[in-house]
Amino acid sequence: MADVTKLIEADHRAVEDLFAQFKRAQSKDFARKICDEIDAHAAAEERVFYPVVRDDVPGGSKLAREGADEHGDARQLIGRIKNTEDSDHLADLVSQLEQAITHHVQEEESEMLPKSREVLTPQRLDELGTAFEATKPS
Numbered sequence: 001m002a003d004v005t006k007l008i009e010a011d012h013r014a015v016e017d018l019f020a021q022f023k024r025a026q027s028k029d030f031a032r033k034i035c036d037e038i039d040a041h042a043a044a045e046e047r048v049f050y051p052v053v054r055d056d057v058p059g060g061s062k063l064a065r066e067g068a069d070e071h072g073d074a075r076q077l078i079g080r081i082k083n084t085e086d087s088d089h090l091a092d093l094v095s096q097l098e099q100a101i102t103h104h105v106q107e108e109e110s111e112m113l114p115k116s117r118e119v120l121t122p123q124r125l126d127e128l129g130t131a132f133e134a135t136k137p138s
Contacts, residue, residue: 004049004128005113011041012105019098026087031094035078038101042071044135048128053112057119063112070104 002010015037022030046068054064077097084090117125 002129003117003122003125004132005117005125007129007132008041008045008049008113009109011037012109015041015101016105019094019101022094026091028087028090031081031090034094034097035081038074038078038097040136042074044132046071047135048131049116052120052124052128053116057112057115059115060112063115067104067108067112070100070107074100074104 015034018030018034018037022034050064050067053060053067057063074097077093077100081090081093081097084093120128
């Protein structure tokens with residue numbers, strides 16, 4: 001299995017690609033797919049990765065709390081996206097979600113993931129990767 005930090009980064013790239021597809025198609029289906037991917041990713045991080053970051057990574061308690069708070073903000077936008085039928089409003093909400101996710105990704109990839117790689121063994125990162133993948137719906 002892959003290192004959990006690499007799986008998280010791969011999810012980030014996949015969501016970035018979905019945002020790009022949404023911009024081209026402006027489709028409610030792409031918006032739903034973005035929301036579903038973010039929901040699954042956030043749930044897996046919160047169940048598998050964030051507890052380890054909180055307990056084992058120096059400064060990890062603050063990083064995990066900030067990450068979970070940002071997931072909460074994203075979930076509020078996701079709820080609004082799923083409930084809107086107005087295409088202009090949908091595009092605006094997806095844009096807001098993209099900004100929030102971009103900020104979240106930059107923080108994770110510049111702080112949480114590098115610090116985790118420094119202190120967790122490759123074997124532990126792989127174990128977390130297996131658990132992370134198992135937590136996400138197939």
